[in-house]
Amino acid sequence: MSEPLSVAVEPTPDRHLVAAVEGAGGRVVGIDEARVLVWIGTGAEFPDLPDHVEWVALKTAGIEEFVSAGVIDDRRVWTNASGFYAENVAEHALTLLLAGLRQVNTAVLRHWDKEPIDTAVRSLHGSTVAIIGAGGIADSLIPRLSACGADVIAVNRSGRPVDGAALTLPADRTGEVWGQTDHVVLAAPATAQTRHLINADSLAALPAHAWVVNVARGPLVDQSALVAALREGRIAGAALDVTDPEPPAPDDPLWSLPNVIITPHVANPSSGLTRTMAPWLAENIRRFLAGEELLAVVTPGSDY
Secondary structure, X not given: OOOOEEEEEEOOOOHHHHHHHHHOOEEEOOOOOOOEEEEOOOOOOOOOOOOOOOEEEEOOOOOHHHHHHOOOOOOOEEEOOOOOOXXXXXXXXXXXXXXXXXXXXXXXXXXXXXXXXXXXXXXXXXXXXXXXXXXXXXXXXXXHHHHOOOEEEEEEOOOOOOOOOOEEEEHHHHHHOXXXXXXXXXXXXXXXXXXXXXXXXXXXXXXOOOEEEEOOOHHHEOHHHHHHHHHOOOOOEEEEOOOOOOOOOOOOHHHHOOOEEEOOOOOOOHHHHHHHHHHHHHHHHHHHHHOOOOOOEOOOOOOO
């Protein structure tokens, strides 16, 4: 009988992940014995890896902090959590968009101020929503948007058609989207190419009734340009689960703008992250033991 797969869950063993490892036929050990490392800490505290670690599983979909720390190598397999949290994030993105369009945020602040709230309410039905970074989150969000009667323009790196989207464009044609959409959902990774994707030019090209929803990373948005557009009424509003920096400073104008919704990076709540990750980790352990391709493999040299 073969030995159970030795897996380290670090820097602190988590009960959900430990249960996933053991349920999939693994044995939780220290990193000095492990063939697999499940790392749920930060890039800054990442340990030096012994040669016998064959696979590192990271807890996040965005891996920019690990890329910046220079820890990702080509000597072993690395996986991130791309797609693991898509249902959570898609649900939150739809919530933010609907809250803005239906003026829930304004009603919370201004109570029964019927005339201005009534005239500002818009419907998602019949609108077009652009999803920038159409990966796993888009796969979960598109059916939700379709159920609300909205069409979708999907933007991904390759331009490969996305199921359920009325139109798919490659990332190098993103500039064509702004004039064709009513609202924007940002779900792209933070890279040099996506930094300040939402800027003065893209905001100027959006319709005045547009809402911008960011459930990706704060640096995708030029916040100074966004504040200016919101103050001047050039777009209708912004709903942000991520900001740059996080959290915004107490005197950041985003806090005081009535057409802004901010949630504290909870589209995928960190308090439930390992619970959500656990079944995906178990499946990857099964695949590793069976010699099958793992889910969410990081391409060497990639920044996401």
